[in-house]
Amino acid sequence: MIHNPTNEARNTSYCRVRAAARSLFVLFVSLVFALFQTSLTAQNLAGDMALSKVLIEGEDWQMVAEGFGFTDAACTDDEGNFYFMDLGKGTAIQKISTAGQVSAFLEGVPKCSGLKFGPDGRLYACTQGPTGNLAGTAKKQVVALEVPSGKLTVLADDVQPNDLVVSHKGYVYFTETGKGQVTIVDAQGHVRVGATGINAPNGITLSPDQGTLAVSEFRGAAVWVYRILADGSLDVGAPYMTLRVPVGKTDSGGDGSTTDSAGRYYVTSHLGIQMFDATGRLGGVMEKPSAKGCVSVAFAGAGHGYLYACASDRIYRRKLQAKGVLFFKAPPARP
Amino acid sequence: MDFTQSCPVNHRLAATREISTPGPALDRVSSPRPPGRVEKWRLTLGLIWITVAFLTAQRALALDDYQLGPDSTSQVGVPRGELSRHSFASSKIFPGTTRDYWIYVPQQYEATKPACLMVFQDGQTYAHSNGLFRAPTVFDNLIHKKEMPVAIGLFVNPGEVRPAESGQTARSNRSFEYDSLGDLYARFLTEEMLPEVAKKYNITSDPTGRAIAGISSGGICAWTVAWERPDAFRKVLSHVGSFTNIRGGHVYPALIRKTEKKPIRVFLQDGANDLDNLHGNWPLANQEMAAALKFMGYDYKFEFGDGGHNGIHGGALLPDSLRWLWRDYPN
Numbered sequence: 001m002i003h004n005p006t007n008e009a010r011n012t013s014y015c016r017v018r019a020a021a022r023s024l025f026v027l028f029v030s031l032v033f034a035l036f037q038t039s040l041t042a043q044n045l046a047g048d049m050a051l052s053k054v055l056i057e058g059e060d061w062q063m064v065a066e067g068f069g070f071t072d073a074a075c076t077d078d079e080g081n082f083y084f085m086d087l088g089k090g091t092a093i094q095k096i097s098t099a100g101q102v103s104a105f106l107e108g109v110p111k112c113s114g115l116k117f118g119p120d121g122r123l124y125a126c127t128q129g130p131t132g133n134l135a136g137t138a139k140k141q142v143v144a145l146e147v148p149s150g151k152l153t154v155l156a157d158d159v160q161p162n163d164l165v166v167s168h169k170g171y172v173y174f175t176e177t178g179k180g181q182v183t184i185v186d187a188q189g190h191v192r193v194g195a196t197g198i199n200a201p202n203g204i205t206l207s208p209d210q211g212t213l214a215v216s217e218f219r220g221a222a223v224w225v226y227r228i229l230a231d232g233s234l235d236v237g238a239p240y241m242t243l244r245v246p247v248g249k250t251d252s253g254g255d256g257s258t259t260d261s262a263g264r265y266y267v268t269s270h271l272g273i274q275m276f277d278a279t280g281r282l283g284g285v286m287e288k289p290s291a292k293g294c295v296s297v298a299f300a301g302a303g304h305g306y307l308y309a310c311a312s313d314r315i316y317r318r319k320l321q322a323k324g325v326l327f328f329k330a331p332p333a334r335p
Numbered sequence: 336m337d338f339t340q341s342c343p344v345n346h347r348l349a350a351t352r353e354i355s356t357p358g359p360a361l362d363r364v365s366s367p368r369p370p371g372r373v374e375k376w377r378l379t380l381g382l383i384w385i386t387v388a389f390l391t392a393q394r395a396l397a398l399d400d401y402q403l404g405p406d407s408t409s410q411v412g413v414p415r416g417e418l419s420r421h422s423f424a425s426s427k428i429f430p431g432t433t434r435d436y437w438i439y440v441p442q443q444y445e446a447t448k449p450a451c452l453m454v455f456q457d458g459q460t461y462a463h464s465n466g467l468f469r470a471p472t473v474f475d476n477l478i479h480k481k482e483m484p485v486a487i488g489l490f491v492n493p494g495e496v497r498p499a500e501s502g503q504t505a506r507s508n509r510s511f512e513y514d515s516l517g518d519l520y521a522r523f524l525t526e527e528m529l530p531e532v533a534k535k536y537n538i539t540s541d542p543t544g545r546a547i548a549g550i551s552s553g554g555i556c557a558w559t560v561a562w563e564r565p566d567a568f569r570k571v572l573s574h575v576g577s578f579t580n581i582r583g584g585h586v587y588p589a590l591i592r593k594t595e596k597k598p599i600r601v602f603l604q605d606g607a608n609d610l611d612n613l614h615g616n617w618p619l620a621n622q623e624m625a626a627a628l629k630f631m632g633y634d635y636k637f638e639f640g641d642g643g644h645n646g647i648h649g650g651a652l653l654p655d656s657l658r659w660l661w662r663d664y665p666n
Binding site (some may be wrong): 207235238274278 | 428429431432496498499500502503504506508509510511514515578580581583612613614
């Protein structure tokens with residue numbers, strides 16, 4: 001064989017390439033092995049829903065509106081616009097568009113401590129008595145407001161509603177905090193008892209499949225869950241989640257609550273927003289947006305990927321690795 | 336951590352074995368050797384062998400290469416007990432829940448003599464004949480050798496609340512039943528499950544003749560039952576027990592140290608590669624439990640291996656742990 005420097009160079013570089021490829025292959029095998037182990041460890045942690053998996057590095061609370069008296073009744077629509085009421089000094093239901101623009105949505109309505117859109121497009125509300133031009137006429141009621149006229153239909157009179165949630169079937173579940181009761185009313189105004197014996201029920205939300213109702217205790221430390229039967233009634237309740245309570249207190253201050261599409265529950269409380277996984281285990285406590293507290297939350301904004309919070313005189317929002325659920329829509333069929 | 340459904344462990348072992356001997360396979364994929372470049376080839380070969388050695392060592396060092404022994408295998412000439420499947424759906428303590436359970440009755444059982452009892456949480460995991468524990472087979476062998484007393488096995492699955500409509504998810508009650516502190520689950524067993532078993536079988540009322548076992552959340556559950564009701568259960572077997580803050584169970588070491596000693600015998604198993612997550616660190620928590628039990632002079636044994644969050648080590652140890660728990664019964 002004739003000695004050919006060019007050939008040798010070619011061979012050398014060829015060999016280098018092969019060696020490098022081989023090393024890379026070995027590295028690849030090791031990496032796959034390591035990743036495989038990691039993913040199996042992750043399987044062992046099935047259901048491990050730490051708060052850290054929901055929070056996004058560098059995405060803290062952002063103030064989106066201010067100058068109110070006392071904000072409450074967080075809710076959203078299909079597009080991700082955010083709605084709330086200023087219980088302190090407002091006479092209108094406020095809207096914050098996904099672009100961040102604040103406007104009066106429905107004016108001259110009673111004070112609403114709970115708001116949710118129903119499957120019929122109406123806005124359902126727990127009213128706390130008169131404001132503005134309705135002074136002297138409105139009582140504590142559960143009502144449905146037509147959009148955009150604001151025409152009000154009373155569904156439940158002589159009740160003490162605090163907060164509500166509306167299912168895609170049109171059943172309205174509302175907390176009567178003083179009575180320790182969840183009450184159900186349908187679009188025809190037929191009122192019935194849902195569940196009793198809850199220590200100051202306050203926040204109320206559903207599971208993504210709308211088969212379970214969750215209710216937070218304000219004076220106790222439990223979040224109760226109930227099965228929702230086909231006719232909308234509730235049964236087999238259990239104190240499924242336990243809220244963390246401030247040292248020296250017996251009341252958690254459990255308040256407005258919401259759900260994400262993975263079935264996690266977010267419950268506002270004295271200590272912050274407490275997140276639970278679908279099996280009722282506390283995943284972590286999110287800091288309140290401000291020291292003034294936070295009583296109501298809802299997923300809204302683009303893709304319903306932001307948690308909006310009613311925090312006293314201000315509204316905040318925070319991007320999360322989680323998406324909200326629209327209960328006025330039928331849940332997607334399970335694969 | 337639902338052991339009734341997932342058992343990824345065997346897959347991992349299989350995969351480890353496959354990947355840990357890649358030498359020949361790599362030889363086969365290597366190209367024809369360019370002439371006069373032996374050194375380069377040796378270098379590559381060396382690199383491959385280093386990797387192979389590393390992977391093999393990793394397998395040898397770690398990770399749950401515990402094996403089942405003859406006591407976990409059916410033996411010729413050993414009478415086989417009967418395992419029957421049942422379901423329970425009328426709990427008042429956990430309203431709306433349904434669950435399966437299994438009753439194991441050894442051949443040696445005589446209705447006129449009260450039998451001992453051992454209750455297993457995540458019952459299916461322990462009762463399965465090809466699982467990691469194979470408790471009925473272990474019972475057969477140990478009872479036959481008189482290394483444990485004639486005992487009825489009760490294997491109880493966690494409850495679930497079935498949804499009202501199709502397409503909806505059942506409410507899993509496992510964490511609520513197993514991880515919660517307090518006497519709710521103990522009452523479920525003593526007031527609802529044991530009377531079901533007692534309808535057909537004669538079970539001892541002597542608490543030293545009644546043991547309770549579980550894995551992961553079922554492990555802390557077993558401990559909680561004995562802690563709440565030492566008048567009903569005085570023998571505990573915990574595998575990779577979740578003595579962590581899933582629902583407040585991390586406080587047990589502190590409670591044990593400041594509570595008058597209870598007449599409970601405990602066998603704890605855990606591994607150095609057990610979980611470290613938002614709820615806590617399992618290896619540390621189990622070591623804390625062992626230290627508290629030691630401090631208070633409990634009759635305890637702690638087997639701390641190198642396994643992860645699974646039943647491999649606990650399964651291999653099951654015959655020994657049962658021998659230890661029942662060693663001097665009825666004393």
